[in-house]
Amino acid sequence: MIAVRCTRHGPPEDLILQELPDPAPGPDDVVVIVHAAAVNFTDLLFVADGYQVSLPAPFTPGSEFAGVVAEVGERVTRVAVGDRVAGQGMAGAFAERIRRPADSVTPLAPDADLVAAAASGVTFATAYSALRSVADVRPGEWVTVTGAAGGVGSAAVVLGKELGARVLAVVSSPAKAEFCTALGADAVLDLSRTEDVRARVRELCGGPDVVLDQVGGELAEVLLRATRRRGRFVTVGFASGVIPRIPLNLVLLKDVTVKGFEIRGFTEHEPEAAARDAVELEALRDKGIGAAVSARFPLERVTEALRTVADRTATGKVVLTTAAGRAGAP
Incomplete structure (x- = not known):
């Protein structure tokens, strides 16, 4: 099989394609022919060795x-x-085949759209649990979402509306503003x-009741200052590359709750809430609610796909497809 390999940590341009033996399943495993793999910002961090957890090279990202x-x-x-199944893990998806524990994959309908299934996993789970379980969003509240045209951000716009909130999408260009308006955002703030x-x-x-921030940097403090009294500020990442230093006097004076969300830790430490969220999210998916896929790249153009995400020029989700996925057959 063909797989994308990170042989040394660095930029996406250092990734290579390599022929590897097809994986064989263990007694409790499945081997899946990958049709589509979503491209996430965390994949870039793993490749650059900039995530909270380090993956030693060589490894296959994704x-x-x-599939x-x-x-x-x-x-x-x-x-x-x-x-047909969908699955998640720290790595391994940018390949023509992947081995995973059978209990970690989700069965799909026989006619399921595999591109949509790949794109609606981590980002939708992150956005939904951050809003539903951590921020405790209530109908009628204003939710401000930063990076709203990206994967997690666009999911938060859609899911915030499903939770009955009003959504203010914060973006960095007119094109992204137009994209978020089409998603259903009640208001859009174009930083440019x-x-x-x-x-x-x-x-x-x-002033927002809830801020879902995945950008960090100076914007985080600005939005915290704009938040209503007794609001909730949830941080899910720092796409700007700058971890903000929040003055605690703001938290004290505004009586704001500041929380963090990381999906792996949430799933591990709050399994009951995570399971409930998964059931509710699956019901939303059954209604046809899923990710907006804006760009598809063949596996061989992985560097270009990752660079699109790194440069924050994409709207919605970016997906890699394999030869099997493009052929539409196993």
Whole structure:
């Protein structure tokens, strides 16, 4: 099989394509023919060795995928050869085949759109649990989402509306503003056209009840200052590359709750809430609610796909497709 390999940590331009032996399943594993793999900002961090958890090189990047089961281990009964499934993990998805524990993949309908399934995994789970379980978003509240045109951000716009909130999308260009408006955002703040962000936020929504921030940097403090009294500020990442230093006097004076969300830790430490969120999110997916896929690249153009995410020029989700995925057959 062909796989993308990170042989040394660095920029996406250092990645190579390599022929590897097809994986064989263990007794409790499945081997999946990958049709589509989503490209996430965390993949860039793993490749650059900039994530909280380090993956030693060499490794195959890619954290979420969808495809068709090719082989099953002798003890596997949950899925069968030919089933469509989606799955997640820290790495391994940027390849033509992947081996995963059978209990870690999600069975899909026989006619499931595998590109949509790959794109709607981690980002939708992150956005939903951050809003539902951590921020405790209530109907009618204003939710401000930074990086709103990206993967997690666009999911938060859609899911915030599903939770009954009003959403203010914060973006960095007119094209991204137009994209978020089409997603259903109630208001959009384009940073490229705004000099006084705090004043503009208050003009648009009076001040957010909830901030879902994945950008960090100076913007984080500005939005915290704009937040209503007793609001909730949830940080899910620092795409700007700058971890903000929040003055605690702001937290004290505004009685704001500041929380962090990281999906792996949430799933591990709050399994009941994570399971409930997964069930609710699956029901939303059954209604046709999923990621907006804006760009598809063949696996061989992985560097270009990752660079699109790194440069923050993409809207919605970027997806890699394999030869099997483009052929539409196992």
